[in-house]
Amino acid sequence: xxxxxxxxxxxxxxxxxxxxxxxxxxxxxxxxxxxxxxxxxxxxxxxxxxxxxxxxxxxxxxxxxxxxxxxxxxxxxxxxxxxxxxxxxxxxxxxxxxxxxxxxxxxxxxxxxxxxxxxxxxxxxxxxxxxxxxxxxxxxxxxxxxxxxxxxxxxxxxxxxxxxxxxxxxxxxxxxxxxxxxxxxxxxxxxxxxxxxxxxxxxxxxxxxxxxxxxxxxxxxxxxxxxxxxxxxxxxxxxxxxxxxxxxxxxxxxxxxxxxxxxxxxxxxxxxxxxxxxxxxxxxxxxxxxxxxxxxxxxxxxxxxxxxxxxxxxxxxxxxxxxxxxxxxxxxxxxxxxxxxxxxxxxxxxxxxxxxxxxxxxxxxxxxxxxxxxxxxxxxxxxxxxxxxxxxxxxx
Ligand SMILES: NC(=O)c1ccc[n+]([C@@H]2O[C@H](COP(=O)([O-])OP(=O)(O)OC[C@H]3O[C@@H](n4cnc5c(N)ncnc54)[C@H](O)[C@@H]3O)[C@@H](O)[C@H]2O)c1
Numbered sequence: 001x002x003x004x005x006x007x008x009x010x011x012x013x014x015x016x017x018x019x020x021x022x023x024x025x026x027x028x029x030x031x032x033x034x035x036x037x038x039x040x041x042x043x044x045x046x047x048x049x050x051x052x053x054x055x056x057x058x059x060x061x062x063x064x065x066x067x068x069x070x071x072x073x074x075x076x077x078x079x080x081x082x083x084x085x086x087x088x089x090x091x092x093x094x095x096x097x098x099x100x101x102x103x104x105x106x107x108x109x110x111x112x113x114x115x116x117x118x119x120x121x122x123x124x125x126x127x128x129x130x131x132x133x134x135x136x137x138x139x140x141x142x143x144x145x146x147x148x149x150x151x152x153x154x155x156x157x158x159x160x161x162x163x164x165x166x167x168x169x170x171x172x173x174x175x176x177x178x179x180x181x182x183x184x185x186x187x188x189x190x191x192x193x194x195x196x197x198x199x200x201x202x203x204x205x206x207x208x209x210x211x212x213x214x215x216x217x218x219x220x221x222x223x224x225x226x227x228x229x230x231x232x233x234x235x236x237x238x239x240x241x242x243x244x245x246x247x248x249x250x251x252x253x254x255x256x257x258x259x260x261x262x263x264x265x266x267x268x269x270x271x272x273x274x275x276x277x278x279x280x281x282x283x284x285x286x287x288x289x290x291x292x293x294x295x296x297x298x299x300x301x302x303x304x305x306x307x308x309x310x311x312x313x314x315x316x317x318x319x320x321x322x323x324x325x326x327x328x329x330x331x332x333x334x335x336x337x338x339x340x341x342x343x344x345x346x347x348x349x350x351x352x353x354x355x356x357x358x359x360x361x362x363x364x365x366x367x368x369x370x371x372x373x374x375x376x377x378x379x380x381x382x383x384x385x386x387x388x389x390x391x392x393x394x395x396x
Contacts, residue, residue, distance in 0.1 A: 248324030250313025310367025
């Protein structure tokens with residue numbers, strides 16, 4: 001099949017490579033011309049897709065990137081994989097999805113299957129996409145992406161894929177496409193079910209992470225280790241799933257997607273109380289971390305030098321979107337500390353660059369990538385670890 005992917009970020013490039021691997025001819029369209037040039041030169045910008053893998057598909061002609069939307073015409077399948085962030089008021093911002101739909105409406109005149117993989121609330125495919133692309137006999141399906149960047153066990157191939165379509169023909173065509181590179185396809189009765197399943201999965205994580213973050217604070221006040229408690233509770237073979245406390249939640253999904261559910265809940269008059277409370281707890285974690293650091297460092301960090309280790313939102317990825325490291329660093333600085341950060345995967349961020357991991361008065365570990373040495377962290381006078389991976393130091 002000839003496949004077009006709109007948006008070549010974490011999701012779009014992953015699907016592009018999956019589809020090329022399945023033998024399809026893939027055209028990636030992105031508005032970022034520098035990214036397009038980089039991809040056509042065989043240089044990947046995401047973890048999990050190597051330059052050599054990408055270069056192989058570019059050289060064989062199975063993958064081409066373009067910033068010319070006319071390439072979308074003549075596709076068997078068009079996949080939408082564009083950002084779905086929140087606006088300043090933390091409401092859904094569907095402007096990227098609308099822009100992608102409008103490009104299809106403008107440039108695609110022969111019938112295709114249009115699949116939305118971008119995460120959004122139930123009703124997005126039907127009301128926000130299909131209604132903008134009229135006059136051509138397209139098929140429409142929703143298949144929300146579940147990729148977990150950096151996860152080496154679960155990838156596009158072996159993570160079961162949900163499909164819901166506006167018509168049975170759309171579901172059948174989407175199944176034919178995804179079956180060519182995914183092991184397991186699950187058809188659901190409507191696109192709304194598929195869309196809701198994705199945001200409910202992420203809400204489940206958001207709420208449970210908030211619960212464990214609050215529990216970590218209770219445990220600490222009780223003088224017991226929350227991590228030991230969680231490990232003990234996880235020995236129960238049924239009815240319990242362990243989550244780990246941390247400095248908050250980051251990335252494009254967990255801090256954002258539940259607010260999409262809260263938005264539609266509000267529209268139908270049901271208050272999403274758990275989501276609201278979970279947001280409050282998770283957003284307050286950086287302040288809790290800093291409070292513990294100040295207490296652990298003897299009551300004041302004024303004039304102290306601090307290195308924050310790891311500023312991406314999780315280990316072994318360079319993604320800093322919504323990372324709690326930003327709030328941790330800002331709050332440490334507000335308390336009068338001189339703060340640098342070390343993260344070679346990120347390199348540069350917020351106009352600053354990664355510093356070498358050397359001894360400071362205090363080290364605060366927010367994210368620990370593979371290869372970061374505990375000894376180098378422990379060279380600092382006081383260590384506070386948010387990851388539970390550095391032995392015999394303070395932390396959550
Ligand atoms: N990153 C993840 O782990 C993950 C996992 C599952 C689902 N999702 C969802 O997938 C969607 C995409 O996320 P992502 O992480 O790949 O985003 P991203 O920011 O990494 O990539 C999006 C790409 O879309 C491009 N783009 C924006 N507007 C465009 C337009 N009108 N036409 C063409 N290209 C356009 C951007 O230039 C960018 O390269 C979001 O809805 C997200 O919630 C992300």
